[in-house]
Amino acid sequence: MKYQSQKVAYAYFLVAMALFGIQVLGGLLAGWIYVAPNTLSEVLPFNVVRMIHTNALIVWLLLGFFGAAYYLVPEESEREIFSVKLAYIQLAILVIGTLGAVVSYLAGIHGGREFLEQPLWVKFGILVAAVIFLVNVSLTFLAGRKTAVTNILMMGLWLLCLLWVFAFINPDNLSLDKMYWWMVVHLWVEATWELVMAAILGFLMLKLTGVDREVIEKWLYVIVATALFSGILGTGHHFYWIGTPGYWQWIGSIFSTFEVVPFFAMMSFAFVMVWKGRKNHPNKAALLWSLGSSTVAFFGAGVWGFLHTLHGVNFYTHGTQITAAHGHLAFYGAYVALNLAMFSYAMPVLRNRAPYNQVLNMASFWLMTGGMAFMTFTLTFAGTIQTHMQRIVGDYYMDVQDQLGLFYLMRFGSGVAVVLGALLFIYSMLAVRREVIKPGPVAVPGE
């Protein structure tokens, strides 16, 4: 750790990992309710379980981003964070808000816009925390060295915080409500979060591969350009069937097809940098997560997104298990795995020791990634059958669902693997202090 104030990232990562645990356990319960629908149906109905599952995910990913920013901005700007105290106050507000939201969900108090169910006071809390964060990192950023990594990171973070304003705009007209709702939801995950992802990935590549900064930064600008050029008008793929004009079918189909490009570029970028880099960095787990994240993001967000993004296909698949399959793998690859890459890289530094438990960490990668891949396949098969029976043949929803039991059972099984992987990851970050396997001797690089 070059700067003392980077230490705040540690607190952010700890809270993020705790919420990660809650998120996957919530998901496991929701998956079980698909298998055995009477489970807890009177005490804890499915809609509440799902709210906890999705909200915990969003909050922990954001905490991971905030922590990553507090970790990398000092190092890139070459100075201490403007105020460590503000960073902790921001975290405290977010923790109180999160706990408040969970308690009120359990008590049946919540909003009704998907993912934005937080009570109003929590939404304001998030706004205040976002402002504190922006002030804190911006002042650090402005006073110090400016790099492409921090430029892009700051731009992504500013825009995503500004877009939060749409969380407060809820028109009475349902179609308007839906259109503005996407300004948070789509423009977060398919635009501004991609900037944050690219910046963090660029930082990790700088540290892990030792490739020249000029090369990495040029790549980064190209990647984020393709992300925003495709992602902004790509919002149109959500405007096919909600009361918006018909021209979105073409704009959405064309531009969202190009949304594959930034993910392909990020994957190529990561592999090319590792190939070019001559550094033999000891943190192999962080490298695995970085490569894994960009690869799974390409498949989950890119390939599985394209699978149902053309309007002629989406007409039949919209709102089926196909969407669920895509959503799970895209979030896992692009944002979950990226955050875990950052945790894997930064935690040993923050705890002031060599990377440890790498074998356990890498095992958790394969357990989680294997589980998520299997989950995606089962949901894709379920979605294909559902699309055919319900949308083509015209059978009723519940009759179709009754035919999909086997897939939901397999999905639950894959969820067990993911949960085990997540717990193993957290354990490897926090608990054990010795390598399970002794590393081999370092080979002399050369011809």
Next chain:
Amino acid sequence: MSEILTKSRARNVFYGGSIFFVLVFVALTAQSHRHITQTATAGMELTDEVRHGKHVWERHSCINCHTLHGEGAYFAPELGNVMTRWGAAEDPELAYEILDGWMKAQPSGIEGRRQMPFFEITDEEMRALAEFLRWADQTDTQGWPPNDAG
């Protein structure tokens, strides 16, 4: 390639292009806003009762089991065309009666069947909810869903 595409050129393309696409997007959004209010949802008046119904819909977080115009959770049936499915799209009284009967029969308690919770909803709220679903049903959604099954 590396001489033509320098870092500063790449950066300028990124900033310039992004501003261009944001402007196009804002213009199209403004036009879409107009289209929604003037055309797509103009088939039925947005009354206070419909507004009230939307609040009832939101307070009970229906979206975290059902889809509405295909968006939401995938645990329970699509509701954007539920009134068409029930043959009640043009009949407020019938819409209310079927909805009221359905919701008061929940949860079914049948073993192995997905359970819809029982919601404490007044008569007035139930009528508002029915009107909200009728209002959603008349939206011009470009022909989606493909059939009444939703």
